[in-house]
């Protein structure tokens with residue numbers, strides 16, 4: 096058992112020093128060999144560095160220490176967050192996140208839960224993730240990212256309690272019920288539409304339709320299309336209950352002075368529906384809400400008064 100524990104620290108090649116331990120080299124020494132367990136135990140007891148967690152003086156090392164302490168947890172967190180940033184299934188959730196603060200919060204949460212003696216000062220998992228409409232698939236994607244990070248670092252896990260890191264992983268998986276609020280992705284309209292990627296595909300096809308529509312494409316000759324695309328995705332995402340914040344101007348401000356006619360507005364709405372046709376998104380004849388595509392069209396039509404303008 097001990098060999099397994101310190102095997103993990105050796106794999107991480109990190110000192111077994113808890114965040115509250117300063118300058119304790121006994122743990123670091125223990126990473127040199129598989130028999131370092133006793134050294135680490137002794138070190139904890141001797142240097143009194145366990146004041147913050149209050150639980151490891153002279154006894155078994157805390158899980159936090161077994162994970163490699165401060166440096167070990169930060170190494171795993173960096174690798175994990177790197178995976179999340181590269182994961183298109185979920186990285187858009189973090190578009191407006193304070194990455195530095197998120198890392199501190201995750202660190203403190205793990206440190207606190209594993210006996211590292213840190214205080215977690217963030218919100219409850221229920222409160223923090225409420226309103227994000229996270230699905231089971233997205234939760235699992237995040238867990239996969241964590242496991243992929245552990246694979247990269249060569250940290251063993253089994254998710255059955257037999258590996259050192261398993262209690263932490265099982266604890267995280269146990270939070271699923273508090274974090275996931277639209278398990279099957281069939282409750283929140285945004286998820287019914289297929290989520291972020293599906294909305295991006297609709298917006299992309301819509302812009303293709305607009306570019307090919309001689310009735311209105313001249314309006315976009317000077318437009319910053321990548322920026323427009325981003326704002327449209329944000330707008331549709333937010334309007335359908337997705338975890339996005341629309342960062343553009345309100346519709347009146349954005350269109351004042353353009354003298355957009357009702358006919359042009361209708362042309363644009365037709366282009367949107369043509370994008371649905373290309374992608375096979377179902378909608379009803381009168382957009383009465385009976386088909387999944389109807390809601391977005393209803394939102395668009397509701398904007399007509401803000402976008403069109405009669406000019407003398």
Ligand code: HEM
Pocket residue numbers: 185188189191192193194196197200201204216217218223224229233234235237267268270271274
């Ligand atoms: C066991 C899994 C998870 C844990 C332990 C966790 C933990 C946390 C923590 C500690 C925070 C910061 C709380 C605060 O600032 O008060 C946070 C924020 C956040 N989480 Fe999670 N989370 C998990 C799963 C997820 C999933 C699956 C997603 C989305 C796919 C997600 C998206 C976010 C976002 C977007 C924020 C806000 C970041 C910001 O605005 O700074 N989380 N999470």
